[in-house]
Amino acid sequence: MTHVVEGQALTQDYVISAGMFGKPKLLRAVKGANFAVEQGKTLAIVGESGSGKSTLARIIALIDPATGGTLKIDGQPVAIGKGRVPRALRSKVQMVFQNPYGSLNPRQKVGDVLMEPLLLNTDMPASERHDRAEAMLKRVGLGPEHFNRYPHMFSGGQRQRIAIARAIMLNPKLLVLARSEKSPARQANRSGVARRRVESRISRTVFRSITRLRSCGRRGRAAPAACGPCRRAPR
Numbered sequence: 001m002t003h004v005v006e007g008q009a010l011t012q013d014y015v016i017s018a019g020m021f022g023k024p025k026l027l028r029a030v031k032g033a034n035f036a037v038e039q040g041k042t043l044a045i046v047g048e049s050g051s052g053k054s055t056l057a058r059i060i061a062l063i064d065p066a067t068g069g070t071l072k073i074d075g076q077p078v079a080i081g082k083g084r085v086p087r088a089l090r091s092k093v094q095m096v097f098q099n100p101y102g103s104l105n106p107r108q109k110v111g112d113v114l115m116e117p118l119l120l121n122t123d124m125p126a127s128e129r130h131d132r133a134e135a136m137l138k139r140v141g142l143g144p145e146h147f148n149r150y151p152h153m154f155s156g157g158q159r160q161r162i163a164i165a166r167a168i169m170l171n172p173k174l175l176v177l178a179r180s181e182k183s184p185a186r187q188a189n190r191s192g193v194a195r196r197r198v199e200s201r202i203s204r205t206v207f208r209s210i211t212r213l214r215s216c217g218r219r220g221r222a223a224p225a226a227c228g229p230c231r232r233a234p235r
């Protein structure tokens with residue numbers, strides 16, 4: 001069976017500068033992560049702060065190249081650390097940041113937010129882009145009356161749904177859900193409810209980066225974060 005995402009021995013090293021006279025140090029943020037996720041399944045990565053969850057999420061979302069190991073998206077190998085990722089492969093993976101305040105452009109109307117991925121990645125005519133964006137608003141529990149509103153005119157949960165809607169406009173094979181470093185725990189929990197509500201309406205492979213097991217959905221698996229700098233077992 002072809003897995004939607006498969007990682008083998010994924011490693012991420014950062015070079016930490018030690019000032020003008022010190023010797024630079026190597027920090028291994030992710031050490032030999034192995035995982036494989038089937039279509040329609042959720043994998044939650046659980047671990048303490050600093051154990052490498054966000055780093056791994058960024059590798060899988062094709063934002064940062066890993067320094068070692070192999071990554072396959074939908075059976076297709078990603079050339080780690082070499083050149084640009086092809087557009088067709090990139091559109092198969094989308095990342096949703098949990099902090100919708102930071103991830104939505106405050107000057108962009110929601111309809112434009114949703115149409116943008118289609119504009120950049122397809123040759124779809126404007127009328128079809130508009131129809132698709134309206135249909136997506138409906139799919140995430142919003143309506144056509146929201147099309148011309150700006151992000152600040154929505155509640156936190158609605159903004160979260162808009163961020164998810166944007167991420168699934170291109171019908172990606174894999175969604176990477178990352179917990180925000182900055183949002184307070186209460187906001188994270190509230191957004192988590194909104195995300196789970198939307199996730200339950202879509203059937204998609206999901207990769208979650210969370211710190212606590214209880215934040216994870218009922219279905220799916222949880223895996224400890226891959227032995228980063230913090231080696232303690234997840235609580």
Ligand SMILES: Nc1ncnc2c1ncn2[C@@H]1O[C@H](COP(=O)(O)OP(=O)(O)OP(=O)(O)O)[C@@H](O)[C@H]1O
Nearest residue numbers: 014029048049050051052053054055056181211229
């Ligand atoms: N760009 C970077 N340069 C140097 N070190 C980094 C960089 N990004 C992350 N790190 C380090 O890598 C380690 C893993 O960081 P990461 O953000 O992946 O942890 P995390 O598991 O997501 O933690 P949290 O639960 O607090 O969000 C940390 O020690 C961090 O300081």
Ligand SMILES: [Mg+2]
Nearest residue numbers: 053054179181
């Ligand atoms: Mg993190």
